[in-house]
Every structure is written in structure tokens, then in C-alpha cells.
Amino acid sequence: MKIDLHCHSYYSDGVLSPSEVVLLAKKEGCDVFALTDHDTTDGLIEAQQQADKSGLSLVHGVEISAMWSNMTVHILGLGVDINNEILQMGLKQHQEFRQLRAEKMARGLGGAGVFGALEKTQAIAKKSMITRTHFAQMLVQEGVCKDMKSVFKRFLTGKKPGGVGGKWAEYDEVISWIHAAGGKAVLAHPLRYRMTNTKVKRLLNHLSGAGLDGVEVVTGSSSSDEITLVSQWAKEFGLSASVGSDYHGWSGQRVRIGHLQDMPSANETVWRDW
Template structure:
């Protein structure tokens, strides 16, 4: 059993990389990929922890891409986390995220939700501060009952406290991952809200521009989605990958490795990623 989509405290998860390795061992996982949002801060701790374990650690990242309808993320696997170009580009994203955070806080206060930057930072981990941390702070301040309610009422796209932030295009994300020596994969394609023919056309275009895979096996994908995306991957010569999108306490009903209980990511997904990496 493997899990190729995992988050730590370095972005919006609640577990340290060391804790994730221990959890993976307890769950009997052979490998996990750390794919924190727009940061590689957790990679070294992950590799150090995995070195003395039975779990194979895969270096990864999840980049946010421009998307008019829904959400588009590009995963990068087997990246060189010391690549200067990668670090330079994600630092630009970090600066944009910091500017956005200031505006979100201003909006929340203007809407009457008393919240300080200190409240938000206390909910954050070791690196990136984002909307999940605002949601957690709103819950702690008893402005809302749940983090989901915070997003539904205030923080989701189109809601009163939402603020857009800087993102690269999908092709720029793919190229950046390539420059870092990695394999790019379209994450959870069902979160891109397009008719099937348009979505398939998008995937086909990204494949022409260097996309290496598609995340067909995903905790929130219905079986028909998994089947459809797997079929597209075969047709377009893409690798079928998968993972839970585990965030620890931020996704309490979702388990590392198995998602909501039904997920099984084939070991061959990792082998195919390794083979693609070897061809670079």
C-alpha cells in the first residue's frame, strides 16, 4: 500500500513529517510522498525520518495553478528540493500568499469577526500560512462551529472574505517541475469544473506540454471518476497515480493510505513514476 498525496505541518496538514513516517509504518505503507502546497520545507525532515524506517519517502510538491472554474493543482514527484529555480519561483508564490493573508484578515475584521494575526499563526505549522489556518482560528474564537463552516460562510471562492492570490499557469507549473528534475501529475482532476469533453481536452493539452500523469486514484473520486481518468491516462500515455490528500486532523475522517476506507493506490504507480524519472 502506498500514498502519493500527503501534507504536513509545513503547509496545511497537522502532522510533522516524522509523525507521518511513523503513521505510515503503523499502517503498513511501503511508501509515502510528501506533497505540501508550494513548499519543500518538510522534505529534509521526511527523508531523515524515513532513512531509519521501512517506509520509502518520495520528494514531492503540490503547486496551485490558474483555474477559472474550480481548483487545479499540479503535483511534482521526485523533485530536487534544492533546485534554485524551484525555490525562487515558490518564494514568489509565498510572497503572494502573504499579501493575500493580510487582505483576508482585513476582510474578516471588517465583517465583524474579531481575529488577530497571532490567532492565525498559532494554528499554522512550520512554514506556509493559508486559509485552513484562518478557518481553525475562527473556530477557536467561536465565530463558527467547524472549519467547513468557515469556508462555506467566509473563505471559499466567492465568499465575503475570499481573496485571490498569485498562481502560475498549469504549463508553468509543469515546466518548473521539469526544471527541478521531477514528474508532473494533474491532481484530483474532478475539482476542475468543466464538461467531460473540455476537461479531457485540457488534459490532452497538458500532456502535450509535458504532463506526466493524472491522479486517478483519489479518496474523494467516485468509482466512475477513477475509471474515466484511468481510461484517459491509458489513451494519452499518462501515468495513473493516486493518494489520499491526507491532512491529519484537518481531514479527521480520512486515513493515511486508505482514505475513507475504499482507496487502494497500486504499487505500480510508484514504479512507473520511477521509470519516468529514470528517462529524464
């Protein structure tokens, strides 16, 4: 089976509509697919309608930002009930923070000579949610930076003009929202947090103690060595293994839906009980 449990639509920072993402997943040969937009489940009704037409098994998902040790990490909720009140109240809290953050980022960029940043960025975002990626796309489009990487380096992190610290819910609270909605909580892309391996293991230890169900062992950018390493960590902390491309559809992104390396056979998978 071809499985991809981490993808985005334009309801967060992806390029395509939920329907288009589902059609692409079907075209790429996926059997099971999850739409996991940042801090929102709003695209899932449209995605489900298209999945039903296309004969694709859609897992209802969401990618939620969370705080751990004053750092932001991302926890996927897979197989969630999108009508669950506890989950939706938590997501609403994050959506409100995202709006405040966008306004602060725009003010910071204005101080650096990038005027009308919020309006220009809103014109790029197809829905109401504005993410750092949308600001980055705007700065590239305006010719302020040559690519997304240089935008984050110069403008959108730390004490840079558009840098605004995260104020997300703590990791244990986020995990509790996912479980309240009947979902599995999975740490996304564990090797992408600019942490040493020792620190990642401490992260996994804390999150597994709070009820984390799984970890992404295979991502769209994983090397064979990285897959082996995270596979070992999954077994060490009693976590199920998951796979996800983290497809967004950005120009120049080499990641493709469903085109992932094989899962090590020794791991129990997050989808086993489904």
C-alpha cells in the same frame, strides 16, 4: 506494494510534523510514500531523516498551485530535487503571494467583524505558511462557524469577506519548474475542481500538451466509478497514473494514509521508472 504519493505535514496545512507523517505511513504499511506540502519542500529534510530510520522509501514531493483558464488547479511534483534553483525560486514566489493573501483575508474578515484574524490564525499555524485551511480552523475554533465546509461557503471563496483570488503561476510554468527539478508533474484530484467532465478533459488536454506526466487516478475519496473514468482519461491523454490519499490529519477527515483502492491494472504508473 502499498503506495501513497500525496500527503501533508504542518509545513503547509497538515496537522502532523514530517516525522510523524512518515511514522504514520510506516505504521499503516506503506512501502513508498511522498510528502507533498503546498508550495514548499521545507519539511522534506526532516521527513527523509525519519524515513531512513524507518526503512520507508520516501519520494520528495510538493503540491504547487497553478492557474488554468482563470481557475486554480494543483499540480504535484514527484521525485523533485529540492535543491533545484528554478523550483525554489518559483516556490518562493508562491510563498510570498500566500503571505500577501493571508493579510488581505484577515482584513476582509475584520470588515465582517472577525477581529485579530491574522494573529489568531498565526497561532494555529505551526510554521510560517498560512493557508485558507488555517483561517478555516480559526473560524471554527472561534465559534464563528460550526465546521470547515460552512467556513468556505460563508467566508473564504469568491466575493465573500475572506475571499481572495489566486495569483499563481500559469500551469505550463509550474510544469516547467517541476521538470527543471527532475520531477514528474501530476495533476492532483482531477474531479475536485467543480468542473464538468468535459471541462476536466479540456484541462487534461491543455496540461498534457504542456508536458504533464500523470494524473491522480486513485485518491482517498475516489469511488470505483470515478477511478474507472479517470483511468480512461489517463489512457486517452497518454498520462501515467498516480495514487494519493491527500492526507492532512484534520479532525473528522476520514482519509487514511495508504488506505486506497486498487489501481486499474491497465494503466502505466508514474512510479514505473523509479
